[in-house]
Amino acid sequence: MDSFQTAFMHHFHHEISTIAAFADHPSAPAPNTPEAELAATVFKAWGKKTVTKAGTFDVVPFFLMNLDATFEDGRWANWPPMPAPVRWGLVNVAGSVHWTWWKFSSCDGGGRPKELYALEREDEE
Numbered sequence: 001m002d003s004f005q006t007a008f009m010h011h012f013h014h015e016i017s018t019i020a021a022f023a024d025h026p027s028a029p030a031p032n033t034p035e036a037e038l039a040a041t042v043f044k045a046w047g048k049k050t051v052t053k054a055g056t057f058d059v060v061p062f063f064l065m066n067l068d069a070t071f072e073d074g075r076w077a078n079w080p081p082m083p084a085p086v087r088w089g090l091v092n093v094a095g096s097v098h099w100t101w102w103k104f105s106s107c108d109g110g111g112r113p114k115e116l117y118a119l120e121r122e123d124e125e
Contacts, residue, residue: 058098062105070111
């Protein structure tokens with residue numbers, strides 16, 4: 001991973017600035033206008049539809065088991081916003097369908113980073 005870290009970081013940071021630059025695109029709606037509200041509604045519906053289509057027993061637990069709740073001093077610990085019992089159910093109940101997969105996740109059920117499975121094996125040798 002060290003061999004491509006610098007190139008990946010450059011690409012990733014460039015990607016963020018490219019996406020952020022869309023705010024200045026001539027066809028982007030001005031803030032606080034009816035057009036901006038319409039765009040926000042469309043994106044919110046699209047996001048909800050995308051999440052709804054995701055697999056409850058595979059994609060959603062994968063997503064939640066790889067969210068680091070400690071990142072940036074816990075700033076994202078409650079993201080995406082949902083009631084704690086719903087999150088618990090998605091991780092522990094829905095996630096139990098493919099429970100053997102989650103040994104490869106980067107975080108535990110509470111969003112705390114854990115040692116990666118592949119590295120645990122390496123330590124044993």
